[in-house]
Amino acid sequence: MNLDTPPLDPHPFSPSMAWAGFRNRDAILEVLRDIFPRKKCRVLEFASGSGMHVHYFAPHFAHLTFHPSDKDEEVLPHIEERTRQSGLRNVAKPRRLDLGLPHTWPDGEEFHAIYCIDVLQVAPVSIADGMMKCASKVLADDGLLFVYGPFLDYGRFTAASNEEFDRRLRSAGEAGWGLKDIAELDRAAGRNGMRLDDEIDMPSNDFALIYRRA
Numbered sequence: 498m499n500l501d502t503p504p505l506d507p508h509p510f511s512p513s514m515a516w517a518g519f520r521n522r523d524a525i526l527e528v529l530r531d532i533f534p535r536k537k538c539r540v541l542e543f544a545s546g547s548g549m550h551v552h553y554f555a556p557h558f559a560h561l562t563f564h565p566s567d568k569d570e571e572v573l574p575h576i577e578e579r580t581r582q583s584g585l586r587n588v589a590k591p592r593r594l595d596l597g598l599p600h601t602w603p604d605g606e607e608f609h610a611i612y613c614i615d616v617l618q619v620a621p622v623s624i625a626d627g628m629m630k631c632a633s634k635v636l637a638d639d640g641l642l643f644v645y646g647p648f649l650d651y652g653r654f655t656a657a658s659n660e661e662f663d664r665r666l667r668s669a670g671e672a673g674w675g676l677k678d679i680a681e682l683d684r685a686a687g688r689n690g691m692r693l694d695d696e697i698d699m700p701s702n703d704f705a706l707i708y709r710r711a
Contacts, residue, residue, distance in 0.1 A: 522553050524700050525614065525645055532641060532707060533558060534609045541603070541635065542566060543613035543628060545591060548576035550614055555588050562587050564608070566594035568601075596627030603635050611636065612643040617682075618666055621673030625682050629689035633710065642691065642708040645699070649678040656702040682706065 533540070537560045542551050545565035555563045565576050565588065576591040595601045611632050617625065632642040647659050654660040659676060666674040683693050690711050697705040 519549075520701065521615070521645070521699070521703065522550065525550075525705070526554060526557060528697060528699075528705050529554060529612070529643070530557070532610075532643065533561065536560070536609075538562075538609040538637075539564060539607070540610045540612070541608040543594065543596065543611060543631075544568070544616045545576060546572060548572075548579050548591070550612075551576070551588055552579055552583055552585065555585050559587060561610075562589055564589045565591040567591065568593065568595035568597075594631075596624050596631060599627075599630070602631045606635055607637050607640075608635050609637045609640045610643065611640070612645070614645045617644070617646055617648075617677045618662075619671070619674055622677050622681055622685075623673075625677065625685040626688065629682075629685045629691045629708070632708065633690045636710065638710060640709070641694070644682065644706040644708065646703060647676050647701075648682075648704050648706075649676055649680075650704070651680050652678060659702050679704065679706065682708075687711070 539562050540558075541564045543566060545551055545567045548565055551563050551565045555561075567573065567576075570593050573591045573593065580588045592603075593601055594603070613628060628642070628644070636642065647662060649659075654663070654676075663676040666676070679693075679696065686692055686708050691708045692711040693706060694709045695705075695707040697707070699705050
């Protein structure tokens with residue numbers, strides 16, 4: 498794959514999203530190997546997009562059942578067809594889930610892990626509240642929420658490249674775009690019965706943030 502940075506485009510099937518997904522998936526997988534449950538249980542993915550991550554991770558965790566979701570209904574048939582073609586038996590039917598609309602959240606279901614990758618920089622910060630509130634509703638008592646992406650580290654950019662990326666996002670003219678501060682996520686977590694359990698430095702100046710019940 499061409500590793501030159503393509504133009505910004507948050508559409509699930511854009512070259513920009515494919516590039517980001519390809520670039521970071523192996524580093525993320527190594528963290529998930531350490532933190533995902535060892536027992537047979539269910540994992541929920543927020544904002545699955547094209548399904549690039551769920552279909553890459555699922556073969557490595559045969560004991561887990563992955564539940565992809567997205568707010569955009571147009572991507573769900575694509576995820577379902579890709580699951581069929583892959584032959585994966587541990588990827589469930591994708592569902593519509595909008596973190597800004599609580600009536601779309603799972604009801605009466607429990608998950609032992611949730612993950613969300615490269616979403617918050619192209620979403621309003623209010624989505625962090627929805628993410629934490631939904632997680633607090635559906636996570637098992639010993640469950641975890643894994644959030645990955647580029648962030649400000651309590652008020653500071655950790656690299657010049659992140660500062661430039663933030664400038665590009667904010668100049669795109671889309672409301673809410675831009676790097677979010679880990680402190681903002683922590684406040685959203687605190688408002689919704691969650692807490693930051695671990696902060697892991699990742700390649701390309703990204704972070705893996707692990708939240709659990711407070």
